[in-house]
Amino acid sequence: MFRLPFLLAIGAMVMACTPADSGAVAHSDPCQAGEDALTEGDAGAAISAFETCLNSADLDPGEEAIIHTRLGGAYLYEQRFEEALQAFNLAYAIAETRGVAFDDAYVRRNRGIARLMTGDSEGALVDLEVAAGEMPDDISTQLNLGRTYDRLGRQAEAVVAYQNVTRLEPEWPSGWINLSAAFLELGMNEPAIDQARRAVELNPESGYSLNALCWALIVDEQYATALPLCEQAVAAEPESGAIVHSLASALEGVGRMDEARDLFAEAYELMPDNETLENDYLRTRADTE
Incomplete structure (x- = not known):
């Protein structure tokens, strides 16, 4: 994951x-x-x-x-x-x-x-x-x-x-972001979403807080709910491969595959050493060949 x-x-x-x-x-x-x-x-x-x-x-x-x-x-x-x-x-x-x-x-x-x-x-x-x-x-x-x-x-x-x-x-958003990610690793999506919401409440302008909630919702397959949060996260942190990847995943989830494919490529370009980003780039690129 x-x-x-x-x-x-x-x-x-x-x-x-x-x-x-x-x-x-x-x-x-x-x-x-x-x-x-x-x-x-x-x-x-x-x-x-x-x-x-x-x-x-x-x-x-x-x-x-x-x-x-x-x-x-x-x-x-x-x-x-x-x-x-x-x-x-x-x-x-x-x-x-x-x-x-x-x-x-x-x-x-x-x-x-x-x-x-x-x-x-x-x-x-x-x-x-x-x-x-x-x-x-x-x-x-x-x-x-x-x-x-x-x-x-x-x-x-x-x-x-x-x-x-x-x-x-309790007022440090990164603590809640890390806790959300740990719950996701355990497959506990609901508490993961709750912790990520807390991070957004503390810092609603932070791309990292927004991405934590965006990603938790994606993992829970709530793609339409995640999409606007992912878009806000990318607007705040456009150079983050991880955050661009989240937006690509949300777009794929709602069926906007052409846009998703471009963003998977962009995310991989930003973070070429990340195995997950590479796999998603290759997977979605293969769909067009």
């Missing part, structure tokens, strides 16, 4: 990698500069400062491990996921090999995100479940835990995680 890509809430949620340890930074200018840059939300400056810190400062193993977690958090903010994961893993390796008592729920969460984004869903699940156990009301943990469950085919658990997201941030 085609899914709208999930929205990652990384941003400011990962800047505070772990509570500050004054002993790790108090006597080192580049280390302190990195901390200051994180506080100010300047991840690029933080990366530069922490790299200088690690190369020049005389750090004991515990301090070095903490600086690596800070560096990992800054890399994560910049969506440099491979480098973030390397930094987090190095922090844990230092702690393990040098006998340092070290672990933190924020670091677990951030390493879990890095693992998820680099394709290690099983590893991500380990870290994110630990983080969720220690800070169950952290929205970034719950959001990425839901994404991880979804990738592992554990949709019922994904629903629970996304329900936690909507509980924590």
Whole structure:
């Protein structure tokens, strides 16, 4: 089943990698500069400062491990996921090999995100479940835990995680969009439609909210009801292959095949790496040959 890509809430949620340890930074200018840059939300400056810190400062193993977690958090903010994961893993390796008592729920969460984004869903699940156990009301943990469950085919658990997201941030439309998509994966169309309606109520101008409801209705074979919502979604986000594909599907559902065929081709052109879009493009193109 085609899914709208999930929205990652990384941003400011990962800047505070772990509570500050004054002993790790108090006597080192580049280390302190990195901390200051994180506080100010300047991840690029933080990366530069922490790299200088690690190369020049005389750090004991515990301090070095903490600086690596800070560096990992800054890399994560910049969506440099491979480098973030390397930094987090190095922090844990230092702690393990040098006998340092070290672990933190924020670091677990951030390493879990890095693992998820680099394709290690099983590893991500380990870290994110630990983080969720220690800070169950952290929205970034719950959001990425839901994404991880979804990738592992554990949709019922994904629903629970996304329900936690909507509980924590009920005014955030993306939480309802993700919850709607998870219900669709379970074949529970009615609650999926209800959650998508909530997203539209919160942000009726958003192409992504409109598309969530459009797609839920399409899956439920309510093509005529979906069509105007799909048209509004495309008007708001004309460069989104996923959203154009939804409109094409609605048009096909109501029998407007010529228009649908053109839009399936347009959607595939916008997202040529998506298997569902490619299949629908090839299927509808074959109808004319």
